[in-house]
Amino acid sequence: MRMLADLFLLTGAIFTFLAALGLLRMPDVYNRIQVGTKAATLGALCFFIGIGILHPDWWPKLLVIIGFVLLTNPVSSSSIARALYIAGIKPWKVISKDASLSQPPTEAVTSSDKPKNAE
Numbered sequence: 001m002r003m004l005a006d007l008f009l010l011t012g013a014i015f016t017f018l019a020a021l022g023l024l025r026m027p028d029v030y031n032r033i034q035v036g037t038k039a040a041t042l043g044a045l046c047f048f049i050g051i052g053i054l055h056p057d058w059w060p061k062l063l064v065i066i067g068f069v070l071l072t073n074p075v076s077s078s079s080i081a082r083a084l085y086i087a088g089i090k091p092w093k094v095i096s097k098d099a100s101l102s103q104p105p106t107e108a109v110t111s112s113d114k115p116k117n118a119e
Helices: 002-025 031-054 057-088 099-101
Strands: none
Touching: 002 099, 031 057
16 A cells, blocks of 8 residues: 555656646746646645555545645636736747748837828
8 A cells, every 4th residue: 555655646746746847838827827737736636645545544634625626726727817818918829930931020000100290
């Protein structure tokens, strides 16, 4: 049983590390939220299962914590992503190298850029 518990604890540590690495590697906030939520939730669940195997008398408390984590992590990440989208933060878009080389960059002309005599 100790070996199985250690395997779950190691798996939880790996998923938690991958969540932290994903927070550094992802290009925008929406991808970071997704990586952080999924990997951190799975890592926490593996930690709790490993602890439950090591200490079987803690299972009732751990099941309550697991249920709380499973219910709150997805809801909180969705709420944060929705708030960011409403605030006007745009998702990251990939621009292909071919499209960026074939078209020259265009600049938007604002009202402050226009000469005063143009009107």
